[in-house]
Amino acid sequence: MNPEVTLRVNGRRYELQVRPDRLLLDVLRDELRLTGARRGCETGYCGACTVLLDGQAVHACCLLAVRAGGREIQTIEGLASNGKLHPLQRAFIEEGAVQCGYCTPGMILSAKALLDENPAPGPEEIRQGISGNLCRCTGYVKIIRAIQTVAQAKGGGRP
Template structure:
């Protein structure tokens, strides 16, 4: 039997009718039209469905939508927009860190969570933070470089090699 829940997504409040077993990824995509959150493996292994819940990266394919009630959810649509890209988005584009683009939403949100809690991450910390996000197109070098450049920009520093 459907239940009406209230979700706060990207700063906007939604009333949504969901089945008790509905997954957050499906509600975001199918009920709210936020298709930037990708549905990949469905088992929490690939990270394509990563969103931020109260600032923490979570695999939305493993979260029941009813469990997201009362939480602040950020999807890729809430990170930036074409007229006002987030520094991470700019750095990913500049460094060619987006290839097919399937992993990018989850990768960007995992990186944002890292930079929100640690503005000066080491390469090892960056690699650990994105370890739950699989990219089949890259060797992660450009992704790590982009995150380092975005971190420098967010700190108000000029990015350079060896940031």
């Protein structure tokens, strides 16, 4: 019999029966239809599947769903509130930090985890913060700029 797991995703509770070897990424995408977390390398390298677990960025492809029970999970779908985009989402659009978009959800969630912990990161700290997320389009310059504009709007952002 599959164990019952309570997943708290974007503030909602889901009671699910999941196979013990199911990965959080598969449950999010296939059961909950939250496809913002992308299926990428599935080896913990590319970061396309990044979600926040109790506020920390993790690879959903390298986490058992049963071990995520009772913890707070945030996906890109939970970032906008009342139809209003999160400042990071707006900044990514305004700075042109999105091209094909495949890395974008993970990139934004890693940036959110970074800014929640360190509201005024310098460029090197931003690079470190998104080092678990590969982008094959942009060369990262605009992504880093987008994150910097949000950091500066929060009153930080050392040059």
